[in-house]
Amino acid sequence: ISRLPSVPSLAAIGLVSRDVPASIRFYRLLGVAFPEPKGDGDHVEATLPSGIRLMLDSVELIMKLDPAWSEPTGHRMGLAFECASVAEVDEVHRKMVDAGYASKTRPHDAFWGQRYAQVVDPDGNVVDLFAGM
Numbered sequence: 001i002s003r004l005p006s007v008p009s010l011a012a013i014g015l016v017s018r019d020v021p022a023s024i025r026f027y028r029l030l031g032v033a034f035p036e037p038k039g040d041g042d043h044v045e046a047t048l049p050s051g052i053r054l055m056l057d058s059v060e061l062i063m064k065l066d067p068a069w070s071e072p073t074g075h076r077m078g079l080a081f082e083c084a085s086v087a088e089v090d091e092v093h094r095k096m097v098d099a100g101y102a103s104k105t106r107p108h109d110a111f112w113g114q115r116y117a118q119v120v121d122p123d124g125n126v127v128d129l130f131a132g133m
Contacts, residue, residue: 012045012053013079015125016062016071020044022122023056029099030081030092030127054079080128086115089131093117109133 017023020041024034027046032054034046042061045053062069083089090107096119097103104118104126117129 010052012055014055014057015121015123016059016069017056017123018059019122020056020058025099026096026101026121027054027056029096029101075126078126078128080130083115083129083131086131086133089115089117089129092129093119 015023020037024037024044028034032046032048034044034056037044042058043055045055047053059071081092083092093103093107101122102120104120105116107115107117107129110116110130113133114130115133118126119129120126
């Protein structure tokens, strides 16, 4: 029997936030069940249905952990939320825009066979919304 080498499992994705409460409001609209922050509110995390944790850390906390940290520029990483249906992509996009968040890409039928849209979180991160067609 051949054994494959052990591979570390991706368990969490961390985002640095200039305004943790604003980021919590944004991601709660997407259905992320963030609890109320504890202590000084510089870290909060929630487990997504996939089992991966989404963590928000304040700039101040990151600067304590890494004094040389600087805010990245450009689209360095993306988050993609799978919706249950084509209609849900449209509904979630509309809900986010109605709540005052920017739309980067309006819902459309993408050439790769998905209903696809993008919204922008309070820190400028682009968040994809998609569903198979």
